[in-house]
Amino acid sequence: MLRKIHSLPGLVAAVLITVVGITGAILSADPAAERMGTSIPARRNVAELADRVLAHYPGAEQIQRTPSGALIVYYQTGSGAGVDQVDPSSGNRIRSYVPSAFMRWVKQLHRSLLLDTTGRIATAATAIAMLVLCVSGLLLLIKRIGGWHALARPLHGSKSQRWHAEIGRIAVTGLLMSSITGTYMSAATFSLVSDGMQNEPDFPSTTSGGPPAPVGRLSALVATDLADLRELVFPEPGDAAAVYTLRTAQGDGYVDQSSGALLGFRAHGGTRDLYELIYRLHTGEGLWWFGLILGICALTSPWMAVTGVIVWWQRQRAKPRFSGNSPARSAEVLILVGSENNSTWGFARVLHDALRQAGRRVYTAPMNQAPFQESPARLLFILTATYGDGGAPSSADQFLTLLSRRPPDPATQFAVLGFGDSQFSKFCQFAKDVDAAFRAHGCQPALELVTINRQSSQEFARWGVAVGDMLGVELKLEHAPVHPQPFPLYLQERIDYGREESEPTVVLRFVAAPSSGSAGLLDRLFKRHRLPHFEAGDLAGIIPPGSAMPRFYSLASDSRNGVLEICVRKQPGGVCSTYLHGLEVGERIEVFIQPNPQFRPASGASPVILIGAGTGIGPLAGFIRNNTGKYPMYLYWGGRDPESDFLYEPELKNYLADSRLTQLHTAFSRIDNGVRVQTRLTEDAENMRELIGSGGQILVCGSSAMAHSVRMALDEILAPMSLSVQTLRTTGRYREDVF
Missing domain, CATH: 3.40.50.360 (Flavodoxin domain)
Structure with a gap:
């Protein structure tokens, strides 16, 4: 039901959400641009400003202060009316004030789709749809990843699902704020809620009637901070009964042009203050930095609409x-x-x-x-x-x-x-x-x-x-899920271990198809490898000839290394492992990448404990290779015989020498009386507890049987700390890639 609630408004309103999102992002830049061209003086009152403006604009009729702080003067001259933006410190002219016709058009498109009342109803429905999408999407994500505590964890699923959720969890706060404030403002537009607008303050029945005093001395204007000004309308020249109309953040009133007294003031109510706050939060006017954040979030609307439709279509198919x-x-x-x-x-x-x-x-x-x-x-x-x-x-x-x-x-x-x-x-x-x-x-x-x-x-x-x-029947279940488009690779290098063994191991390094002509020259000149993006710990999907079912191998490299590297043990009767072991340098294969973001070291300087056995060392070696920051990394690995299958031995020694690897603990079952990698963990229990106590993360790669034994050993090691593997797993500090 929750998924239907999320999908239906998204599909119906996808185009409108895209239009409103893009126009909202454009409009969000306006307050920031206006703010950049405005200097905000230190504490100053309205009387000073009005006095300086009149010195430059004797025919001034009105001063407006925009939410971003820009001061606009409306004035009359012998040649006609004019509107200028002025410096709030000096009253000098900065430029003519001519609102952008393009921004007016964008604002009308954003508010009403250029369709007046019908368009406003449509945009109101769009705001409500966005609100429903944000709330239901957030609830779906929390349910999918296992609770609020896991909200920052890596996501998985198809590429469209991951990107839809990834961008969504980043932008949801801004989109939620825009949809809530937009819904409120739409409701106020149609008088479903009050915007707090009130009648004009009562016009004074009498004034002092004296001669006009210099505006810089009027007490009510002296007492009004410039930051609170919304509008000041000058009295008609020569009319002794005329008054200044003053509108401020606190309320509206009139000022006697002779005595400077505040007449007929009417304060804003709480409802109006709430509306103005919501208006500022929605438009960014007066909060230009917040508006930019909302604008960036609004820019994700087209992406969310497109990926959402793709995810829906994939689900339908x-x-x-x-x-x-x-x-x-x-x-x-x-x-x-x-x-x-x-x-x-x-x-x-x-x-x-x-x-x-x-x-x-x-x-x-x-x-x-x-x-x-x-x-x-x-x-x-x-x-x-x-x-x-x-x-x-x-x-x-x-x-x-x-x-x-x-x-x-x-x-x-x-x-x-x-x-x-x-x-x-x-x-x-x-x-x-x-x-x-x-x-x-x-x-x-x-x-x-x-x-x-x-x-x-x-x-x-x-x-x-x-x-x-x-x-009592022969049942062959072969399921081949839809996978990404494979790409061709050529075997550049193979390193064989234990050739005399019944189950030898080989490290295979593949490169992209070689280019010829000018393309090849540019590739070599700029060291371009033209590999798709992948990281160590991701999975390479390989479909062997004569089979519809892919086999997955953990990657020991990332695309920045220029090669795709896997470590493969030949399994008795193994179709794919036999195929890979039979490859010769220069031969071509087809590969696709399955991202595995949940299996990789966390960023930061906390220790990383790598545990594996056999070919499980592949991605672990990749993590060490890419540890150019030389953060603490500890490897516990089990093999059979150092003479036949000490996988990555030269590389590991180099990593120890250049501090990419802090410590190496090996267990060779044939020469160590059957000792396994979990025994090395137990022997180093005190160090393990110290590493975990300092925020260490554990990554385990290898067979499921090995991983089970490792979990049991770690539970014993962690017991004195009142911790367990399950506790570490829940907080993202224990991760496995097992087969």
């Missing part, structure tokens, strides 16, 4: 479309799906089609539409994501309530497959809750709960093998 979806009342197998952004449906479709090909009648539906009472099926698969901090995704947010009210037959067998991101403290929590709920209702698990990290196609395929074994 990803909506489930199933062929041969059997009626629930005749199905043998139910597949229920819990998804927030529709990505889980892709996996469900693969399972659905594979089961149909195996001869089963299958009904697939959202979890919120589970047909437990209608279907005779006694085999149930639940594929569900977890949203935010352990919550249910939108297509399953009513499921646990539905399950408690209308539970399935206890004879039903079920298998839960959870999708999530292990960087979240409550990884696949909703899937775990669903699994526990079925067990509580007496249903029997056909398979134990399986969780999939970051939509791994390989993990999904392995789960499919287990499903096939359980059903």
